[in-house]
Amino acid sequence: MTIFSESxxxxxxxIGLATFLIIGIFHPLVIKGEYYFGVKCWWVFLVCGxxxxxxxxxxxxxIISILLGVFSFSCFWSIKEVFEQRKRVERGWFPKRxxxxx
Numbered sequence: 001m002t003i004f005s006e007s008x009x010x011x012x013x014x015i016g017l018a019t020f021l022i023i024g025i026f027h028p029l030v031i032k033g034e035y036y037f038g039v040k041c042w043w044v045f046l047v048c049g050x051x052x053x054x055x056x057x058x059x060x061x062x063i064i065s066i067l068l069g070v071f072s073f074s075c076f077w078s079i080k081e082v083f084e085q086r087k088r089v090e091r092g093w094f095p096k097r098x099x100x101x102x
Contacts (some may be wrong), residue, residue: 011063019070026074026081033078033096034085035049049075 033041042086052072089096 011057015066015070018067022067022074027035030078030085031037031082031094034082034089035095039082039086042082045075045078047081049073050055 016037033044040096049072052068056065056068059068085094088094
């Protein structure tokens with residue numbers, strides 16, 4: 001069993017799975033962010049993306065650096081998606097938050 005684990009490089013699978021999970025997590029974050037805060041939440045994605053970019057640049061571990069880069073650009077992409085989500089809500093594809101509820 002140790003020969004099997006020593007003969008393969010799992011870095012690609014780890015990065016692929018983590019990228020899949022990161023992107024999957026951002027989909028509901030964009031929807032919920034736009035629902036509760038409107039497009040005003042775009043700056044949170046910007047700040048998180050900038051912090052992730054800086055951390056990616058200074059990280060010594062290449063897997064962590066790559067995953068921070070994926071996180072950063074997912075944040076940057078989410079800025080665009082928040083504004084797209086507003087259009088989807090206006091079209092009736094997603095529910096609009098009723099702010100007058102008691």
